[in-house]
Amino acid sequence: MKRILLIHGACHDHWCWHATVPLLEAQGHDVLALDMPGRGNDTRDPAALTLADHAETILGAAGDGAVLVGHSAGGFSISAAAQAAPEKALHLIYVAALLPQDGDTLVGKMRSFEAKERPRFRRAGTDAYIFDPEGAAPFLYNGATEAEAAAALDHIVPEPNAPHQEEIRLEPGFDAVPKSYIRCTEDRMIPAADQERMAAQGKAARYDLATGHSPFLSDPRGLAALIHRIAESS
Template sequence: MSEVLLVHGSCHGAWCWRDVIPALAALGHEARAIDLPGHGADTTPLAEVTLDAYADAILAALDRPAILVGHSMAGFAITAAAEKAPEKIAHLVYLCAYAPRSGVSLVEMRREAPRQPLLDALEKSADGQSFTVRPEAAAGVFYQDCPEEAVAFAVPRLCPQAIAPQAMPITLTDRSTSLPKSYIRCTEDGTIPYEYQVTMTEGWPEGSVEDMPTGHSPFFADPEGLAARLARIAERGR
């Protein structure tokens, strides 16, 4: 049995993993999800949300080495956690996520992508500290291949996303880069273009990258299939 900690992406919370956790449990793995600061049930003020705070929240949730799964922007969060305490992490899994480069922020990486499908769906707050996803646009960018029930569950739960952690460049060392890692690319992604996911994983070790035929939210579109992929990654790491 492996311990798996599931970390959500922008505007989401632990709630988005509701279907994956029991699917992983059915395969014999202990899975948990957390709310990053300022997300879900966590009440950290947006002005206090930083990439460092994300990393600390992840590490506080770990009491033994675990597989970290980071969705979308959480690619930065799990990597930042690995830089702080690699001994707490058995494997890094990037799920249609930003795979950080040293000295570059997530905002900069987003701008590098050949397309910006999310841009028109966003609204920036008046104080410039956060953005939200317009509810009428959320299904098209996040949930286009998800069951209607899941979309109805998810959209009202989307929260403002602090910009500060996404604008902070990250410095990578062998503390994170030496850890085992995997990437699950989503071929129908309506948020992070698939072709940019291909670019981010160029040169990764053979067998560490695989494609999943879903949009940006495989945790709703195919939770059993995602759980099976994560279970295989866990088995390979033993």
């Protein structure tokens, strides 16, 4: 059994994994859902946060080594951690996530995708943004129940801008870390075709789930089963 770290995407925190954690624990894994910098009780200046801060948070919880699971923008977070300490990344699992190439920024990656419509954002202070809850659920949580989507929207948080604008540097140590990609075929946030392309470019083994962007809400059992299967192969 493995230590598994679950990393949320933009404007979310550890809560989004609440249904997935016990399912993986039931398989005997040591599971922890983390908060990335800039939320909760983090009092640091959001304008000063970097991808290195994300990596430090993840690696501080990785122990001797962990399977790193990143959702959406969390793909940059787990990639930064694996770049910083590839020996601690047993396997990288991207869940409808951004799998970057060297020199990418998160903002640039999102702009390259085929999606023509996305949820609106609004400013949250001078150095952060947050999803506008009005109209966001069909993009972020399609396939989840209305109650699940409403609960998720109640938990969205401001997202610091700075790490999304930073170029990620990825070297051979990162390239050597095993990678898998869970493509969500009904995703309205990151189109399935773009997910497929990222998986191929990143040389990641690909698995498909017939869900929207947030399978931890719409199909936590299916998601947990795939994460378990990949983790056991690591």
